[in-house]
Amino acid sequence: xxxxxxxxxxxxxxxxxxxxxxxxxxxxxxxxxxxxxxxxxxxxxxxxxxxxxxxxxxxxxxxxxxxxxxxxxxxxxxxxxxxxxxxxxxxxxxxxxxxxxxxxxxxxxxxxxxxxxxxxxxxxxxxxxxxxxxxxxxxxxxxxxxxxxxxxxxxxxxxxxxxxxxxxxxxxxxxxxxxxxxxxxxxxxxxxxxxxxxxxxxxxxxxxx
Amino acid sequence: xxxxxxxxxxxxxxxxxxxxxxxxxxxxxxxxxxxxxxxxxxxxxxxxxxxxxxxxxxxxxxxxxxxxxxxxxxxxxxxxxxxxxxxxxxxxxxxxxxxxxxxxxxxxxxxxxxxxxxxxxxxxxxxxxxxxxxxxxxxxxxxxxxxxxxxxxxxxxxxxxxxxxxxxxxxxxxxxxxxxxxxxxxxxxxxxxxxxxxxxxxxxxxxxxxxxxxxxxxxxxxxxxxxxxxxxxxxxxxxxxxxxxxxxxxxxxxxxxxxxxxxxxxxxxxxxxxxxxxxxxxxxxxxxxxxxxxxxxxxxxxxxxxxxxxxxxxxxxxxxxxxxxxxxxxxxxxxxxxxxxxxxxxxxxxxxxxxxxxxxxxxxxxxxxxxxxxxxx
Numbered sequence: 268x269x270x271x272x273x274x275x276x277x278x279x280x281x282x283x284x285x286x287x288x289x290x291x292x293x294x295x296x297x298x299x300x301x302x303x304x305x306x307x308x309x310x311x312x313x314x315x316x317x318x319x320x321x322x323x324x325x326x327x328x329x330x331x332x333x334x335x336x337x338x339x340x341x342x343x344x345x346x347x348x349x350x351x352x353x354x355x356x357x358x359x360x361x362x363x364x365x366x367x368x369x370x371x372x373x374x375x376x377x378x379x380x381x382x383x384x385x386x387x388x389x390x391x392x393x394x395x396x397x398x399x400x401x402x403x404x405x406x407x408x409x410x411x412x413x414x415x416x417x418x419x420x421x422x423x424x425x426x427x428x429x430x431x432x433x434x435x436x437x438x439x440x441x442x443x444x445x446x447x448x449x450x451x452x453x454x455x456x457x458x459x460x461x462x463x464x465x466x467x468x469x470x471x472x473x474x475x476x
Numbered sequence: 477x478x479x480x481x482x483x484x485x486x487x488x489x490x491x492x493x494x495x496x497x498x499x500x501x502x503x504x505x506x507x508x509x510x511x512x513x514x515x516x517x518x519x520x521x522x523x524x525x526x527x528x529x530x531x532x533x534x535x536x537x538x539x540x541x542x543x544x545x546x547x548x549x550x551x552x553x554x555x556x557x558x559x560x561x562x563x564x565x566x567x568x569x570x571x572x573x574x575x576x577x578x579x580x581x582x583x584x585x586x587x588x589x590x591x592x593x594x595x596x597x598x599x600x601x602x603x604x605x606x607x608x609x610x611x612x613x614x615x616x617x618x619x620x621x622x623x624x625x626x627x628x629x630x631x632x633x634x635x636x637x638x639x640x641x642x643x644x645x646x647x648x649x650x651x652x653x654x655x656x657x658x659x660x661x662x663x664x665x666x667x668x669x670x671x672x673x674x675x676x677x678x679x680x681x682x683x684x685x686x687x688x689x690x691x692x693x694x695x696x697x698x699x700x701x702x703x704x705x706x707x708x709x710x711x712x713x714x715x716x717x718x719x720x721x722x723x724x725x726x727x728x729x730x731x732x733x734x735x736x737x738x739x740x741x742x743x744x745x746x747x748x749x750x751x752x753x754x755x756x757x758x759x760x761x762x763x764x765x766x767x768x769x770x771x772x773x774x775x776x777x778x779x780x781x782x783x784x785x786x787x788x789x790x791x792x793x794x795x796x797x798x799x800x801x802x803x804x805x806x807x808x809x810x811x812x813x814x815x816x817x818x819x820x821x822x823x824x825x826x827x828x829x830x831x832x833x834x835x836x837x838x839x840x841x842x843x844x845x846x847x848x849x850x851x852x853x
Contacts, residue, residue: 309641309642316574335570357609
């Protein structure tokens with residue numbers, strides 16, 4: 268009897284130990300394998316932002332990109348005819364890219380921005396404390412003064428003559444080149460003429476006898 | 477009673493006519509404003525029909541083109557309040573807010589865009605890009621990956637961003653992309669082949685060991701879409717006949733036979749293969765060559781060039797022009813300090829005048845071996 272009593276707790280303890288071992292083994296097997304690099308440990312870096320005219324796609328590193336795309340340092344940017352774009356470099360400034368332009372844009376968090384023009388036209392607006400540079404593979408076309416910042420407008424290559432406007436004017440020529448104000452006046456006049464009978468239709472006599 | 481009903485009907489018709497006219501005219505102005513980016517026309521459109529979100533959107537576009545993002549934001553706020561389920565409006569609002577420097581406001585807008593179009597790629601793509609610029613790479617790549625899953629056209633852009641953010645580190649790039657199938661893996665290999673051939677080779681083959689693939693031409697040659705192995709220049713294919721020959725062999729059971737019909741522009745490679753190498757090491761590329769009635773002023777030869785800058789590292793002797801026994805050609809070269817890979821090419825000499833080439837050559841047993849550098853006295 269005593270022997271039986273002594274063996275009972277032993278058997279229970281062994282069973283318990285076995286159960287715990289099973290659970291531990293299961294948990295051990297179920298543990299996720301973490302081979303992935305912790306992406307949050309990536310160094311902070313400036314990431315520029317692309318805005319394209321009329322949201323038309325341009326080419327970045329040989330791939331299509333539109334407004335809202337991120338531009339990393341070393342990117343090769345290419346615009347076709349009727350395509351233009353602006354790269355917002357945040358604290359460094361911005362780069363306006365004309366149609367039919369190809370360039371390599373490099374920048375860093377030390378305040379250096381360089382647009383290496385392969386062909387076409389650009390306007391680099393560098394803020395203070397930024398070393399802005401527009402260059403070709405052969406030579407430097409211009410540099411900004413980090414103390415004052417500045418704007419560089421340069422073209423390179425055959426047929427590249429028109430630098431983009433960094434702050435494009437709105438409006439335009441208006442209808443048939445009449446100008447925006449005249450166009451608005453014409454439209455307003457047509458609209459008023461169309462709407463007048465409806466607006467004053469409670470007057471049976473009308474505006475004129 | 478009848479007159480009353482008739483009058484009511486007339487009044488209803490007139491009201492509908494007026495409403496249609498207002499709507500149509502404001503749409504006309506909206507379209508015109510979008511074409512001309514005229515803020516005054518856009519303002520007129522809004523004043524005629526302020527309950528149409530498209531008029532506010534057009535006004536925002538006009539103000540944006542004048543770099544007046546504050547006014548554009550107000551217009552887009554009005555637009556989204558009128559049509560709050562339009563994800564594209566929210567994206568435009570997000571972009572405009574970001575232009576103003578309001579990144580948290582931009583994120584709030586893009587969150588709304590994702591909320592109303594959760595299964596579409598473009599909303600996740602836009603928010604992922606914003607998060608990336610906000611230095612939140614973990615959340616950013618979760619969104620960017622989701623966009624690429626929803627629409628595969630974003631996958632090359634995802635790879636490009638990951639490679640750039642990882643500063644060319646393969647492991648980090650893979651972690652950011654989280655490649656989930658063989659198609660994505662192939663896309664990554666293809667991308668890397670143009671950026672870092674060594675990494676592409678490692679990803680495809682598990683390790684990077686200098687050696688030719690199909691150096692003895694025992695396997696069939698792939699003509700299109702080749703990343704690793706022999707590449708036959710597409711522009712040269714129609715000028716020559718290339719065949720795997722089982723009659724002329726030096727080792728194995730096959731060799732490569734090339735028959736020229738006159739055209740092969742000097743200076744352009746005809747056959748090439750890129751091989752992984754170690755930097756600042758000395759190698760010997762060897763191959764077996766046999767010719768039959770090779771008639772030309774510019775005989776072929778084998779070159780080795782660095783992949784990165786196309787610098788000539790070494791070249792073989794010219795091919796024999798007459799039929800004879802198989803001949804071994806060697807190219808000894810030393811790789812550059814930053815060399816990752818070299819490209820072995822079949823090229824030919826230039827002539828002073830026209831430079832046709834006729835006849836047949838056989839190639840076999842391309843090999844590469846690391847050698848000890850010769851010490852210059």
